[in-house]
Amino acid sequence: GAGVSQSPSNKVTEKGKDVELRCDPISGHTALYWYRQRLGQGLEFLIYFQGNSAPDKSGLPSDRFSAERTGESVSTLTIQRTQQEDSAVYLCASSSNINYEQYFGPGTRLTVT
Amino acid sequence: GQNIDQPTEMTATEGAIVQINCTYQTSGFNGLFWYQQHAGEAPTFLSYNVLDGLEEKGRFSSFLSRSKGYSYLLLKELQMKDSASYLCAASTGKLIFGQGTTLQVKP
Numbered sequence: 001g002a003g004v005s006q007s008p009s010n011k012v013t014e015k016g017k018d019v020e021l022r023c024d025p026i027s028g029h030t031a032l033y034w035y036r037q038r039l040g041q042g043l044e045f046l047i048y049f050q051g052n053s054a055p056d057k058s059g060l061p062s063d064r065f066s067a068e069r070t071g072e073s074v075s076t077l078t079i080q081r082t083q084q085e086d087s088a089v090y091l092c093a094s095s096s097n098i099n100y101e102q103y104f105g106p107g108t109r110l111t112v113t
Numbered sequence: 114g115q116n117i118d119q120p121t122e123m124t125a126t127e128g129a130i131v132q133i134n135c136t137y138q139t140s141g142f143n144g145l146f147w148y149q150q151h152a153g154e155a156p157t158f159l160s161y162n163v164l165d166g167l168e169e170k171g172r173f174s175s176f177l178s179r180s181k182g183y184s185y186l187l188l189k190e191l192q193m194k195d196s197a198s199y200l201c202a203a204s205t206g207k208l209i210f211g212q213g214t215t216l217q218v219k220p
Contacts, residue, residue, distance in 0.1 A: 033207070042200060042212040043156070056207055091155060099143045099204050104155035 002026070004105035006092050012111045013082055021077040021108045025094030032075050033102060034067055035091045043091065049075065050098055082112045115139050117211035119201050124217045125191055133186045133214045135201030143204040145177050145184045150198045150213065159186070159199075191218050 005024045013019050025032050034046040045059040049069040060066070064082075069075040079086055089109050093102040116138045125131040137145070144163040148156035162168055162177035162184060174187040186199055198213040 035210075043202075043208075043210040045207050045209065048207050059207075098206055101146075101158045101161060102208065104157070106155050 004092055004094050004103050006105040006108050008108060010109045015112055016081055018080045019082055021090050023075045023092030026103055029094035029096050030072050031095045031098050032069055033093045034077050036088045038088045084112045087112045115209045117201055117203055117209055119211040119214045122215045127191055127218055127220050129191050130189050133199050135184045135211060137182050137203045139203045139205050139209055141205040146202040147175055147186045148200040150200060156200055193218050
């Protein structure tokens with residue numbers, strides 16, 4: 001079966017523009033996570049979704065960041081009014097449940113110019 | 114607060130053994146994950162420890178002491194392809210990652 005997929009793989013945008021990043025989790029995985037990884041840094045938790053429960057948004061760095069998930073399928077991470085410090089790789093992961101192994105997608109490399 | 118500490122960089126020789134340590138302080142703790150990440154690639158799962166003790170999986174082993182807030186990843190018979198970053202992550206319902214340890218294996 002297919003793994004986690006993300007699109008686009010690369011995105012270059014101008015400062016102030018909005019961007020949407022997409023994640024398709026592994027089919028049947030109820031948990032979905034978004035992380036940010038700046039160059040040479042570890043993974044920074046942003047948000048996770050678990051089934052129909054309210055998402056844990058505690059890692060979102062500002063109100064410019066938001067994410068949605070439709071049921072147990074696709075998720076979209078939206079960054080409004082992008083800033084240069086938003087430049088990073090955005091990784092999505094899914095797992096069959098909380099505390100289970102997470103499978104990561106290839107990431108979206110976002111560059112804000 | 115949440116804090117995960119691991120060394121930034123390590124160097125080892127092909128064929129040798131290396132131990133990467135990780136200490137953690139978290140609000141709530143379910144278990145400890147180790148991931149491997151090659152440059153420019155996504156992290157891949159290596160191990161998950163819930164109970165104290167050593168879990169062995171081929172050339173890789175992982176140890177956990179919940180009372181000490183301590184874990185290590187042990188890599189045996191190092192190969193050049195083991196050059197990568199190794200990420201320690203504490204599970205609190207979500208994963209809190211350390212900064213990663215970049216391991217360079219030299220011939």
